[in-house]
Amino acid sequence: MxxxxVADDQDLFRAAxxxxxxxxxxxxVVGEAADGDEAIALARRLSPxxxxxxxxxxGKNGIEATREICATTRAKVLVLTMFDLDEYVYDAVRAGASGFLLKDIRRDELAHAVRTVAGGEALLAPAATRRLLENLVRRPAYGPMPRLAGRLEALTERERETLTLVARGLSNAEIAAALxxxxxxxxxxxSHILTKLDLRDRVQAVVFAYECGLVVAGESDIADHTRD
Known part of the structure; x- marks a missing residue:
């Protein structure tokens, strides 16, 4: 089970x-929170x-609450919002969220999203994922960040190849065919990549690959969605 x-400041959304x-x-549903501080307290007490x-x-907004919950509990966070804005997508992923969806999704999609995130996979709305990757591609070229690039040394050559293909948006089937x-x-x-780099999911792996310089603008095709 x-x-x-559920954390939302609007009674109607919490109830729905x-x-x-x-x-x-x-x-x-083990609890409901009306603000970020309550969400953090309940997440620690109820272990969802x-x-x-x-x-x-x-109080604390959802991004701040996500950061604390991901840092102090084992809960996975699925962010929902009515505002389809780039900074929310990027900040939510950086805070540790495993999913980002808009509130206009269907009820069956919501249940599927919860199951997907609980199962350890990442889930982003297709349009949100495209903008997340485009945001990373558009950032000023600064070359590999030494602190992050150094962590790549923990990976085998095949694992680095796999991470590169994950960052290009390929599915497991497509990566298998390529390799x-x-x-x-x-x-x-x-699984080994996520463990060695201390990453929560594939979306964070994509962000890491861009930020450490393994994948740079012009070298990758931006996928319409991040797939399993």
């Missing part, structure tokens, strides 16, 4: 999300598997 905490998720046979997090809330290996082998490489 997946334990879900709670009803949708509470009706799922494999989910239990997933926190459904609004962005704009009084002439099985999908299971690709999943193993991705």
């Amino acid at each position: 997946l334990r879900v905490l 999300f709670g009803l949708i998720l509470g009706a799922q046979p494999d989910m239990q 598997d997933v926190v459904l997090m609004d962005v704009r809330m009084p 002439v290996v099985t999908e299971h082998t690709v999943k193993t490489h991705v």
Whole structure:
């Protein structure tokens, strides 16, 4: 049974999300928070598997709350917002969020998103992912950051190749075809990459690959969405 905490400053949204998720046979809504500070306190006390997090809330906003929750608990954070703005996408991912969706998604998509994030995968709305990667590509060229680039030394040559293809938006099947290996082998490489680099999911791996200079503007195709 997946334990879900809903954080939103609007009663209507909290009630709606709670009803949708509470009706799922494999989910239990263990708490509701009306602001970021309450979300942090409840996440620490209730140990949810997933926190459904609004962005704009009084006190600590959703990005700040996400950062603290990801740093101090094992909960995965799925950020939902009505505001489809680039800085929210980038800041949410940097704060540790495993997913970013708009509030106009269908109820079945919401339940699927919670299950996906709880299962350890990253999930971003396709348009949001494109803008996230384009944001990274547009940033001024500063070359590899030594502190980050040095962490690449922990990876094997094949793992570095895999990370490069992940950052280019390829699916596991496409990576397997490119490297002439099985999908299971690709999943193993991705798991090792996340562990060695201390990253939460594939989206953070994409950000890392750009920021350390492994992938730079002009060398990669920006995918319409980040896939498993």
